[in-house]
Amino acid sequence: MVKVELSLRDFLQASPPSVVVLATCVDASGKPNIITLGMFMPISFDPPLVCIGVSPKRYSHKLIEETGEFVINVPTEGIIEETHFCGTKSGREYDKFKETGLTPRPASKVKPPLIEECYAHLECRVVQRYTCGDHTLFVGEVVAAHINKDVLGEDGKVDILKAKPIFQRNHIYYGLKRP
Numbered sequence: 001m002v003k004v005e006l007s008l009r010d011f012l013q014a015s016p017p018s019v020v021v022l023a024t025c026v027d028a029s030g031k032p033n034i035i036t037l038g039m040f041m042p043i044s045f046d047p048p049l050v051c052i053g054v055s056p057k058r059y060s061h062k063l064i065e066e067t068g069e070f071v072i073n074v075p076t077e078g079i080i081e082e083t084h085f086c087g088t089k090s091g092r093e094y095d096k097f098k099e100t101g102l103t104p105r106p107a108s109k110v111k112p113p114l115i116e117e118c119y120a121h122l123e124c125r126v127v128q129r130y131t132c133g134d135h136t137l138f139v140g141e142v143v144a145a146h147i148n149k150d151v152l153g154e155d156g157k158v159d160i161l162k163a164k165p166i167f168q169r170n171h172i173y174y175g176l177k178r179p
Ligand SMILES: Cc1cc2nc3c(=O)[nH]c(=O)nc-3n(C[C@H](O)[C@H](O)[C@H](O)COP(=O)(O)O)c2cc1C
Pocket: 020, 033, 034, 035, 036, 037, 038, 039, 040, 053, 054, 055, 057, 058, 059, 060, 061, 083, 084, 086, 087, 088, 089, 090, 091, 092, 168, 171
């Protein structure tokens, strides 16, 4: 097979669909915002740490930097349009909770709210921050985690098919299907 060169951007476009999450954050007055993120990765179990990659161009970048807190919310097939809206409009111009109809629900340990319509949530406090080229890698310590009871199977473990998470590539969204 002939192999041709390609950029990282093109490589990513050719990669399989991958995780998409909604991160919530708040401004100094407590007003919440939502940003759609593909750059999300768990990185440590003990202590529990996750990473997100956020461009300094995003309004959410300023909020996370200023408050040091964010919540990871996992969206489902039922809120694909809302997920796309939060990934294509800025909180500088839009109140994304109001525009999408998504419901904020108080978190237990941090100021950014959970998104009621998402099925799993990680409340995080920023413990490290790295500039990585054109994005900032925020490392968040998970201080609380929650999941909808109705996505647990009879054995008490998460049933991913019940949860109906979504994946994305090039703004095309995909669901899970058992053959
Ligand atoms: C599917 C998808 C994934 C995205 N992933 C990221 C990401 O990982 N990091 C990032 O900085 N922006 C990402 N974006 C872009 C932001 O979500 C988008 O610029 C958003 O409007 C920023 O909102 P804000 O200005 O309110 O923070 C993504 C957008 C979409 C649609």
